[in-house]
Amino acid sequence: MSTLQIILNPLAVDRLHEALTCLSKFGDSVTLEARRNKLNLRTLNPTHSAHILICLAGDTFCDSYNFVPDPTKLSFGSNGGSQVSQRSEEGAFKCKMNVKALLPVFRGRYVQEPINKERDENMVGGIDKCEIVLQEKPNKGQCRLVVKLFCRQGIMKTFRLQYEEADIIHASFLKEWGVNKWAIRAGELKKWMEHFGPKTEHLEIAADEEERVNFTSYTLKIIDGAHILKTPLQTSIELDLIEFNEFQVATDTSIAVSVKDFKSIVTHAGTLEHVQIQAVYGEPGQPMQITYDQNGMFCEFTLMTRKKGAAGPAGKAEPVAKIMSHRSAIPGSGSGSVVRTREQSVVSRKSVTPAGPPTASIQPMVGLRDTSRPESVQIEMPPPPLRVTPLVGSMSVVPNSKDSPLISGTRQSSFTAGLRGSLQPRQSQSLFIMDEDDDVFGPSPAPAGDEQFEALLDDLDDEDVLGWDASLGSERVSFVELQERAVNADKGKTVVTKEKEQRGGRVEESGSYVEATQRKNVVKGLFDD
């Protein structure tokens, strides 16, 4: 039985809340990992394109931190952890919780001492200290994380939070990927974030030869029938290298991540004073890592970057497929997924074919908000339906493929985006592949609110899984297993949790095995055996 006792001051509680808020923007659940001297909070987003690790140092962040690992678990603790940190992870206490349950517990706990005495008396809220204790009595079914808030006026608020067993997922980021790096003050970056429209999805970060860095947000077309679900809006911000504290980026390197994710990160970093954000990344398609730390809180975000379309029209799909299969192969049981990706590449090729002609017309499109491109539009329209149809199935978009303006608009944006950055101007074919690619990358856009789009994303989850690194392979299986076990065992658990569990499990599963419709069966078969 592990013992965990943490005491936080109100300010730390506030920062913890900020951190949790940030985590909640990525995923619904947060994994807690208590080690001897630190507490790690992790979240992996549903599409597995972003992994967040927030590490709270026991000595500097907490007023008091005391963790005694479970002696009985020390021996077999090696099962789960990744090879890298296996030793240090021994005996660590790991659990998973719904971040929505955690958020209100820590919300608004830091209230400044009021000056007005009379007001003080009537002031509600504000705590003196916060104590987090692990209550682990597995035999009694009484496992709870107990948070005690010692409020003013002698009021005590106690929260008993359910948790479930969890395995830790690491985002692995190979050293050699980190060829490009830059660092900038969070405040500086935050200042510019608001310019990126709420509806945009991708953020392209490109360095050009003129000592400038381009942050461009744009949206790729999402069309459902006659409706445009995403409207094109592109915002480009150029920062001079002077703004950066450090900048080492290969010329013409341009990567794209999700705007939403990036914004969440910068917003969180902005809540910390004078913090410096450091970003490290390699080529498009390899993850990007963003880190910053302050006063005992270390934050590390690993974001998958969008795979850049290759140069040749026909070759486009290939690299994607290759990379996908490459990634998926590593997890071990990834053969199914390879097939799937191939299918995709075929699909994309199909969609590409009709789009050939417009190439030339697109070439000149360097202008940002150039809306007048009717011809290219018309010719290009057909592809999107093709692309969408196989994925979404019933949502057949084909009949509406004549909605040329819509398509052109969105499409153009994506295209311009590419041009705007240091990306090579792509030909129209590549656009569709980019789309394909992009959908593969679907995780990053992850617009939580957009239901229609979510359907799309769901179907694409498997690719996203593939995007992750090889070393997770062995672990993933056990993670799935664990989740399934948890689901089956904890019938008493809430519906919400269950659903989430299952969904998570499914995503994992499909990632490495089979097509969407078969996911569940396959999962069951595996474990029923």
Added chain:
Amino acid sequence: MTQNPTPSATPGPIFSAISSSTRHIYDLLKCIGFMPIASVSISADNIRFSVEDSHSMQANVCLTPDLFSSYNYTPSTIHPESAAAAAVPPSSAEQFNLESEENNEKFQISLSALLECLQIFGADGSNNSGGGGGGNNNNNRHGGTSISGRENVPFGRQQGPFFGNPNLFEQNSLRLPGTCRFVYQGNGFPLSIILEDSGVTTTCHLTTFIPQSSTDLIPFNRTTLTHKIILKSAFLHDALLELDHLSPETLIYSVSPHKRPNFSLSATGILSSATIDFSSNNKIVMETFLVHEGFVGRYKFGLVRKAMRAMGVASKVSLRGDGDGVLSMQYLVEVGEKGAPPTFIDFRFLPLNHEDDYEDEEGEGYSGMDGAGEDDDEDEMME
């Protein structure tokens, strides 16, 4: 119908009252505005609005003559002298006497419609009563100033006595004072609300309904009182807000005379459970703590939640439980400046059965058997 119907050729209204602002009335009624239909009972002492939900909870607001610049109740048949009595403001305890309703005029109206009507006049934050400290209100009402002052304070839990300072920069404070007249001519007639503002007169007729046969009060047996706690309403509000985050089904309310925690509220949601403990020896939070015996009650959280609006505006709350587990919450709402007689909003909740998740047990036979005696409590609350 408790009252003999007035002949159709009405000699005059049974009830008429004039107020220079409807804001405070609106605010008070809004606290029980969670149900569409309210029962109204008019007496010489007050006009009472009550609503009930699922036969398990009841909420009452009594508008006392203090809240109006003129208040006339003329029972249709007899007691013309009671109207005269109304001119002399009775003690606030009497005003809030929920149970003395022998000869009251009773009917039901649509509360949501009433609230909408009142909104026409004052609920947009305008302050017609000149509460901006200026005393520019020249209405001939006796309790005039007592109801000004707070109207323009935004609704919110922060609202306490110390927030009662009216906003001197209220834009509408220069607006000409209007009047609002409530007229009820008797059984079968609508309740008319006549709003006059700068020469514009708006008349709203609200259809009255015959009250249901059993709209009596939930019985609260004062002889078996288990506990009585008076605390600052903001803290109760905060506690329930905290529990509300869990979206729980049930509120567990427990009081214990000796061992700590003396008073605690807890709830279990889907993902977690929470307990808020109050200690009885902090006088800032809890000004009265009288517990005869330990008490643990379970109430439907969804019903208790409906009292949260009242919790937000009130300054104090008195919590009492009786032997049958009926919980009574009385909120003291200060509608005027300091020193003005406060208004009370009263909630009663039937407990849940021990095992069942849903209410409706035997304690439900309404019998309106409550006697007097509430008066003492009120007096204590007022201090």
